[in-house]
Amino acid sequence: MNRVLVTGASGFLGRHVLPRLQSLGFEVHAVAYRNGVDLPGVCWHRRDLLEESAARDIISQVRPTHLLHLAWCADPANFWQTADNLRWLDATTRLFAAFAECGGQRVVGLGSCAEYEWGSEVHCHESTTPTHPFSLYGKAKLTAGHWLDAQATAGQFSAAWARLFFVYGPWGHRSRLPGVVIDPLVEGRPARCSSGIQRRDYLFVEDAAAAIVAILDSSVEGAVNVASGEPVPIIDLLKGVAHILNSEHLLQVGAIPDTETNNPRSISADVTRLRDEVGFTRSVSLDEGLRRTADWWRQTRYSQAS
Template sequence: MSSSRSILVTGGTGLIGQHVCAVLAEEGHWVTSLGRSQLSSRDPRVAFLSYDLRDPDALPEIFRGRSFDTLIHLAWETTHGRFWHAPENLDWVAASLRLIRLFADAGGSRVVAAGTCVEYRAPGVGPCVAGETEVAPAHLYAVAKDAFHRVLRSFCSDQRMSYAWGRIFMLIGPGEHPNRLVPSIVRSILRSEPARCSSGTQVRDFMDVRDCGAAFAALALSSVSGPINICSGTPVTIAEVIRTAAAFLGRPDLVRLGALPDRPNEAPNLWGDAGPLSDVTGYRATYSLSASLQAAIDHWRSSEQALVRHAAAGVSE
């Protein structure tokens, strides 16, 4: 392994960030996780700082008496069901730019930040290819991410800092919001309720959240410059994902494809070219789609059983 680095991970207790921190700590790096609340099961190998990045007065305190050579910036507005058009996206652009400037002033040398696959204008066929597929964001969330990326690219060039921009595709695995696609389907079936969903014809690219964390860790330690896809590189229809989950649960009869309308203007084809991620960083995925689905099912089965136990004991949630 190369010499240890001092790495700051914003959003370090989030869906992706906790896995980024675990991988980097396991490899012997000095890792500091930054967030507003600490995980209940804290990793003793990871230092934790509690700050709200949107508070301009708090930002300088992060770097007071501390230095980091690498910054992995994952924190953003991600509230399920509202992040696409949330005004907070503007706050996160401003906060991110302040953070990057302070990081540079403190002697930082490499920035890796999280982008999104919906920055792309999805092609009719084939994968999205970083550096080739047109970038044409349509939602405020994607526009805000793209705006931050453009400023970040220019600023890092001026400051002679290296940077990488990881565009994340679809995620799957333990810890997702309960109303996201897979958890909502799994929870319905566990309750013996119909799993109502859209047509499922949309082609997507699903990646395990643990693999996503490992990919960002590899990206941070690499010399990759510019945008790159964080994805599995395997196209699959949403219907196939739903049917596989239902089959694992032994209740394919509960799936109701087409019971909900497809979202307006939703891209029928959105998946990524993962070649550069593995070729340049050496990253290799660990979890198959089946393994990710099984982990998600195990997680939600445990959660549903806990709710039943609490209800039987008269404990309200």
């Protein structure tokens, strides 16, 4: 039986990944820094992967055949430039090394569209778009992906690097889009936002989780963009949720000035590899995804983890 170890398993993406892995027949082991998520059949391991011996301990205990590494520093307030990115890079290579030592077969690590060079507009292709990240986060992710690729080239295991674009949905952070707007709107307060003219590739979190699990379950090697392939103006996203919440009058478009730097007019993804080699296409439309996101927000209000 295939046994998968999932890091960052209690996070935004991780909690959506677990049931999909179970449905594919994996024995699921999940690592979390704090508490796990109540899900029957998942074996939780509470560990801090930044501790030097943690990776080796957990890997030698679980002896997974598959590794899905989602954990990384993700505080919206500082993840772009915090030196914690280097600590996570270090922890990540320790994890990959321990997995190789234990005879693990297949790894998928979580990369980012921030690994690409962002000009004024960028359409990201895995092998032809230059990778010159503006942020320490992007640089550390890029380095981790290259490290994994080198290990795979050396025959240590099979590996892919899932470069995630923009994700939204239940359990999204309230300081990120579209949460930053939904949060006040569900309370009937005005929601200030920028012009929203920038185009971004948004994927519903359950689709993102399904794509990443499909990559793990495939034999595709190297970098794979995880996105919808259909960028939309951010304002469409915001107006969409405002419409669903019957509160378009509370949306204050342009109340916040647009960020000048590292804010391309468009960030889109070439999803040819994901579609043709992994065989994945999204199943939740933007409208449907926004409706489900808004529903979840209304139901949970302030009960979600902040």
